[in-house]
Amino acid sequence: xxxxxxxxxxxxxxxxxxxxxxxxxxxxxxxxxxxxxxxxxxxxxxxxxxxxxxxxxxxxxxxxxxxxxxxxxxxxxxxxxxxxxxxxxxxxxxxxxxxxxxxxxxxxxxxxxxxxxx
Numbered sequence: 001x002x003x004x005x006x007x008x009x010x011x012x013x014x015x016x017x018x019x020x021x022x023x024x025x026x027x028x029x030x031x032x033x034x035x036x037x038x039x040x041x042x043x044x045x046x047x048x049x050x051x052x053x054x055x056x057x058x059x060x061x062x063x064x065x066x067x068x069x070x071x072x073x074x075x076x077x078x079x080x081x082x083x084x085x086x087x088x089x090x091x092x093x094x095x096x097x098x099x100x101x102x103x104x105x106x107x108x109x110x111x112x113x114x115x116x117x118x
Contacts, residue, residue, distance in 0.1 A: 009053065013109050026088065032091065
């Protein structure tokens with residue numbers, strides 16, 4: 001199970017990096033992408049990965065309690081990921097709020113990797 005979680009966590013980190021790239025592109029070019037053709041399919045793809053990751057993480061934490069990882073953090077991270085996957089395409093999204101959520105996600109996912117690789 002932890003191998004699958006590790007794989008999904010790395011995938012979410014890649015998505016998290018993509019969020020910043022898409023956000024920066026949207027801000028520089030000032031364009032908003034078509035919701036049904038680009039944003040929704042991407043957000044759905046990200047959501048399916050984050051939902052699977054969340055379920056596996058919750059189960060893993062029950063069986064392997066961690067000092068620095070808690071179920072609430074998993075829920076918060078999943079919510080942030082789902083919000084970021086949509087907000088990344090909108091140039092009017094608050095930069096500081098977007099980047100703070102992005103950093104929070106990055107930090108937690110890296111913590112998960114550290115714990116899994118112990």
